[in-house]
Amino acid sequence: MRYRRAAALDPLERLERVQRVSDATLAHLSVDDLLDELLNRVREILVTDTAAVLLLDETRNELVARAAKGIEEEVERGVRIPVGKGFAGRIAAERKPVALRRVDHSTVLNPILFQKGIRSLLGVPLLAQGEVVGVMHVGTKTRRRFTADETELLQLVADRVALALRVRLSDRSRVVIEAFQRTFLPEVLPFLPGLRVATRYLPAATAVGVGGDWFDTFVRPEGDIVLVIGDVAGHGLPAASLMGKMRNALRAHALMGGSALDILVRADEFHRHFGEGELVTVLIGLLARDLRTFRYVSAGHPPPLVVGPNGARAAFASDHRANPPLGLPQPPTFVEEELTMPSGTSILLYTDGLIERRDESLEVGLERLRSTAQRALNGSPTNEAITELLEGMIDGPRPTDDVALMVLHRDATPATELEFAVEARARSLLTIRRAVSRWLEDLEVQDGPAKEIVMAVHEASANVVEHSYGPTGGTITITATYEGDQVEVLIRDSGTWRGSSRGDRGNGLRLMRGLMDTVLVDTSEGGTSVMLRRGTVV
């Protein structure tokens, strides 16, 4: 058997070839584009048919195909090779180059390689700070014996790749930080009829930018809505983990009760005691359960922007960064502000990334936000509205710094229909009571009948929580209509009735019948629905 042999390279030519893979024009490329370009160049330099990069997935100790040329299927099919197994797995385990002169079942694990007719392979480990982060390999469709020079050259390229990945904070840790950050964003947004909450979190364009922005919103047990938006200075894992701590501390502080100012003072103390002087700005708001007043206090955070009904006017609620940031050595005096929120009003909370551009003053950025929001947020904060706002504020698909934003909007007119679904859990009952009660209040239904309707809807929902679903759970759907002076509420589930476990549940039905004019229970295989109806004029 004859092997095709490449001519030995002279040192100058080798240097010139290496430079082709470390050229400055690659510096601005994203990880994917960079790998693409490097693999093309490697194929050219070493005159091979294929080139591929696999990255190590530490959690599973497997190599995952990340980029490939000539064997694109490897990436498309998401090939995973356990470390220690097959050709690539052996390179990762032994942390040294491996050349294969014969490719078949006995030497490689990945069938794509021999299906594509690859006869010889050369692979090297990707090493960053002595740790294996992946494997790079090249292949030819003709038999070939790779020389020591070629092996060394491929290793040099691999070192560039490893370095480039590390400079870009390595894909792996970027994914980790982004995933980490996502776990700290609220799982569900508060649901209250008459209120719309829209949020966005955009990670920065460069991996280095990924950092400490966050927002949080939830309903406190007594019904007020807590809104938090904050920014931890710095980037990468340290900023993201401090953000996580602050977010959890603030949740605990908010749950203790009190005003926005009380919560902020606790957070300030917390950061003074546990922090190490990191710069943290935060804005804490409490929206009253009747949605009519929004009280907030800022610690060095940019002010809320208020957009009037139909975009009538847009103005910042207070001076820029009225109070100092959190955790100064001497506790400052924070000032709480109050905003009234007439129907149709939107309040925008945001982080610096939205308004800051490298080459312009903050005033210009704030003014651009004011005029863009006035145009985009003149009604309900739909996806389109938020997209319009972001397009007006950010150049390109991703911002240069992290951006977090939250928009609260109070509906302009009360709806005569209400429909929503919640998890069939005991703690959802409060949400149901609040939702129905707010809806009736907006429709100006008298207090007496309103409270009795809420109680009846609660009892029907409590029956669903207790009887309709097993441990896997399910949902409760509430549909309410108001016509003439009649309120009709339908409470539906899709479970199977499980009978009464306690004696008091028969009381629920008695209570519904006593409070409402009509109660109809309809149980079928698809679930149970309870229809409640009563007049609202006493």
Add this chain to the structure above:
Amino acid sequence: MTLADVRFEREDGIVIAVLRGEVDMSNATSVRQQIAGSVTPDDDAVVVDLSELSFMDSAGLHAVMELSTVLDEGRQKLLLCVPHGSPMQRAIEIIGLPRAVSVQSSRNEAMAAARASAMESRPIGPTES
């Protein structure tokens, strides 16, 4: 911060439990246990004041009935203070409560009734049996 909190007062052998917030199936048992746990064998009566409570469901009323059963065993009287015209009063009207539970519409009336029942049950002088 919880859905409901219970504040206790004590006056002449009467335990007064003032409930605030809302009581439903998620916290009814816990509220009942808090009240039962603060009653000593020496107490004559328990007044549960619902006038600051904004909501109570049938599970809450069931907890009141259970509390009444527990107190009955120690011959202690249970009195409820339920404001006139409140949804809780409507619920009590519809579901009904054991006869042993005395329902009053104000704190003063509940206290007066509690003192009267304490006088009845308290033995006068040493008794022989």
